[in-house]
Amino acid sequence: MWEQRFRAPRVSLPDWARDAPDRALFVSNATGTYELYAWDRASGEQRQVTDRPNGTTDGVLSPDGEWIWWFSDKDGDEFGIWLRQPFGGGPDVPAAPGLDPSYPAGLAIARNGVAVVGRSTDEDGTTIHVVRDAAACSPPVEIYRHRESAGVGDLSHDGTLIAVEHTEHGDAMHSALRVVGLDGDTVAELDDTEGGSKELGLEVLGFAPVDGDTRLLVGHQRRGRWEPMIWDVASGAETPLAIDLPGDVNAEWYPDGSGLLIAHSFKARGELWRYDLASGGLTRIDSPPGSVSGATARPAGEVEYLWSSAALPPQVRSTAGGVVLDPPGPKAPESVPVEDVWVDGPGGAVHALVQRPAGASGPLPTVFEIHGGPTWHDSDSFAxxxxxxxxxxxxxxxxxxxxxxxxxxxxxxxxxxRVGLIELEDIAAVREWAVASGLADPERLILAGGSWGGYLTLLGLGTQPGVWALGLAAVPVADYVTAYHDEIEALKSMDRTLLGGTPEEVPERFAASSPLTYVDAVRAPVYISAGVNDPRCPIRQVENYVDRLAARGAVHEVYRYDAGHGSLVVEERIKQVAMEIAFAAAHLPGPGGGAGRQGDPAGEGGAQE
Structure with a gap:
């Protein structure tokens, strides 16, 4: 049954063209690989836009709905160019001829034909280019360049102002904002990192959807959480908004500019509100308990949103009633709801979400599934x-x-x-609760995760070798120093921020936070999967870690697959989960485990050691 949850057709929240709202773009796994689809809502016709062996998810509609821009990389390496295709179908052509391949750093397209393309490379850092007539493929003109990470935030409604998020101050966790004209000249600056604190970030939420309107919706952290305000980039006026909700608050404009659609995230749940700009009134938009992972206000005022809970599969719903986009085919089987747990940790109360088999009582074999990011969170959503x-x-x-x-x-x-070590302290506190409460069998604890969660898995196996029976690490950071030198430039900036410098400047911090430092202490069997084209957690640093495991004869398996930071191919995802389950069954002590080593359950593929 579990495989069907992966195979069941899914769709993303459709993005719609601002001047042609019946034209939409969404992502679906209907063919077995996640690809882009065009949807003419007036006729109901849907058309697959991209068809690549390793899938495609990055696409943008032009405001007039005539063109679909999509990012073309090589086998998931995230390094490529923007192509564009007519909405009704036709050949793909380079969208910004003259720009060499790069990592993407934002894209914005205006209704007057202007496009702004952000790029990132190891050689140039971040560059931003203006294409004044995208339809005519006019030559791109560079208007911004900096070694630190930056990106395109938005274009004003009339296509004359560009909002840029940048980290020129060297703190990749907290961006500052600059608004420039099409020639790159500065119009306005907003920087909450000034004054030496470097602890407050800003983000672009979008220009007002009205010609000549210079108001920019901005996310800020001035009250200790994310919330919106309005910044008039022409006058410099800042208008705080009276949105008294706990937790983080995100927002986007209603299409007529009369109000804001508020997305509120608190305690791993999400909900929606409408904020009226004239009255300051806040009205809740009905949605079921669970998580809202995307929402958009349509021209008639209805709101469409992607909703799910841990028990119920995702649906694209509308406040006008019903499901907006229901893919054909078998539906995903339901799962069990989550239970909320709050545990006292060294830095404060730690929130955990717990699922257990229906009717089961402990102690149970328990998987600690650690999320990536690290700036992300697990929620009451379907997984x-x-x-x-x-x-x-x-x-x-x-x-x-x-x-x-x-x-x-x-x-x-x-x-x-103290990167990695701090997170593991919180995980340890929850682990102690799980054992003491009778939920978890202390002899059958699995530490698992992907990306940053994979990193914490390997670090936890080495720094807490006596408490974990098994480790499952997907696309992990394994050798922090080598990972730093091989990863994309934007992540180098993040690592310098987290650790306070480069490996040459703060070698002791990189050593303390690197799983490779503790690899000889690992006692639990460990399974690692890695994409050979991964630009975020590159393969060379994984190989360094695996070589050290092999040199001391540690029990381990490694599976390498031809993709980047994860796979967009459904059967590949199923294969990887099946291999993890089989590895646990072979090596976990006690009931259901210890039956001996098993080979690849899919019957082929991947090096195993």
């Missing part, structure tokens, strides 16, 4: 991976450790310098 473990009789615990979003700025920013 096929954890649900697969529950189907196999495991309890699943997901921990929103320090560094997670949704619990205030101080919680998110707590990772400085």
């Amino acid at each position: 096929a991976g954890p649900a697969a473990w529950v189907d196999q009789g495991y309890a699943v615990v997901r921990v929103n450790y320090r560094g997670s979003t949704g619990y205030g700025r101080e919680w998110t920013d707590a990772l400085k310098h």
